[in-house]
Amino acid sequence: MRNPxxxxxIGAADHQSLGKFYGExxxxxxxxxxxxxxxxxxxxxxxxxxxxxxSGTGEPWATFYVEVDDLQAYLDRAGALGGRTVLAxxxxxxxAFAMFDDPDGLLVGLVRGGGSQDQVFQxxxxxxxxxxxxxxxxxxxAGRSQAFYAELFGWTVPGGAYGQVSPEGGRGIGGGIxxxxxxRWATVYAGVADVEAALARAETLGGTRVYGPLQAGEGxxxxxxxxPAGNVFGVYHREGS
Numbered sequence: 001m002r003n004p005x006x007x008x009x010i011g012a013a014d015h016q017s018l019g020k021f022y023g024e025x026x027x028x029x030x031x032x033x034x035x036x037x038x039x040x041x042x043x044x045x046x047x048x049x050x051x052x053x054x055s056g057t058g059e060p061w062a063t064f065y066v067e068v069d070d071l072q073a074y075l076d077r078a079g080a081l082g083g084r085t086v087l088a089x090x091x092x093x094x095x096a097f098a099m100f101d102d103p104d105g106l107l108v109g110l111v112r113g114g115g116s117q118d119q120v121f122q123x124x125x126x127x128x129x130x131x132x133x134x135x136x137x138x139x140x141x142a143g144r145s146q147a148f149y150a151e152l153f154g155w156t157v158p159g160g161a162y163g164q165v166s167p168e169g170g171r172g173i174g175g176g177i178x179x180x181x182x183x184r185w186a187t188v189y190a191g192v193a194d195v196e197a198a199l200a201r202a203e204t205l206g207g208t209r210v211y212g213p214l215q216a217g218e219g220x221x222x223x224x225x226x227x228p229a230g231n232v233f234g235v236y237h238r239e240g241s
Contacts (some may be wrong), residue, residue: 001155004137004172007065007111007121008050008188012229015054021205021227024054025198026190028128042124044131044191049124058187061098062187062231064135065109065152067172071098074110074152078102081148102148104139106186130190130198133173136234138180146177178219183210189234198235202227216226 012018017036019030029041036054045193048064055061068074071089075098079085082103089098096112111121124131139145142161150157157163162178173188192198195213202225203209210232212223219239224232 002155003066004021004167004174005064005175006048006067007109007139008048008063008132008226009053009065009109010050010060010062010162010231010233011053011055012060012231013055013058014229015052018227018229019052019227025202025205025207028129029125029127041122041129041188042128042131042190043127044116044124044127045131045132047124047191048129049081049122049187050132059144060227060229060231061107062185062233063109064175064186065097065111069113071096071110071112072099075100076153078152080087081151083148083152086227087138092124101140101142102137102186104184106137106139106184108137108186119235128136132188132190134189134191134234134236135173135187136189137175137177138183139177140179140184142177142179145179153190155182159221184234185232185235187232188232189224189236192235192237195221195235195237198224199223230234 023030029037029043032038038052040050074087078100084101086101087099096108144164148159155165162176164176166174199209206228207225210224213221214221222236224234
């Protein structure tokens with residue numbers, strides 16, 4: 001997949017409580033690397049690692065980051081296609097990133113490829129944690145969302161109610177782009193052994209169930225919850241995995 005999805009991120013004003021929530025729910029390893037930001041090693045052996053950040057505005061967020069070669073060019077292209085820059089290019093030692101809203105106001109990140117960002121976005125270590133290996137965009141109109149991401153990133157996005165995007169070349173994760181009815185989000189999903197148990201556990205830790213368990217194709221069950229900050233996060237189980 002050109003421009004692979006390489007990182008996920010969640011945040012809130014109280015990022016430390018949020019980290020505790022996800023650590024207990026999914027068995028993730030957490031490492032604070034700066035004041036206000038914690039790196040996540042899912043310890044799932046595959047998929048993506050991520051980060052948990054402190055919100056400067058108080059607003060929570062959940063999203064994924066797409067690797068690109070020219071941040072400003074992609075911000076400009078997103079704007080021309082109906083999106084809006086949310087975070088201008090931000091430089092850090094060895095890496096740079098930015099964020100935009102798509103035409104539905106769904107937040108997505110960009111990270112510049114190369115440099116030392118691969119050292120930051122390391123592959124998950126092996127363990128019993130829940131691997132994050134699926135992204136999802138649900139907008140108001142499936143066709144519009146699919147066309148936007150296909151044009152912006154050069155992805156091959158099948159049409160229909162839910163177009164599945166496949167990774168290429170061993171980098172990034174696959175995902176789905178469709179319409180969510182009353183629901184709107186851009187987020188990621190973690191693979192779990194039991195969707196109902198994961199949703200129930202999220203509720204006992206202070207989250208709220210959005211949907212599920214739901215049968216989503218042969219052998220796959222899905223669900224989603226809002227964490228205590230209000231971010232939507234998904235879970236799924238695929239038979240045989």
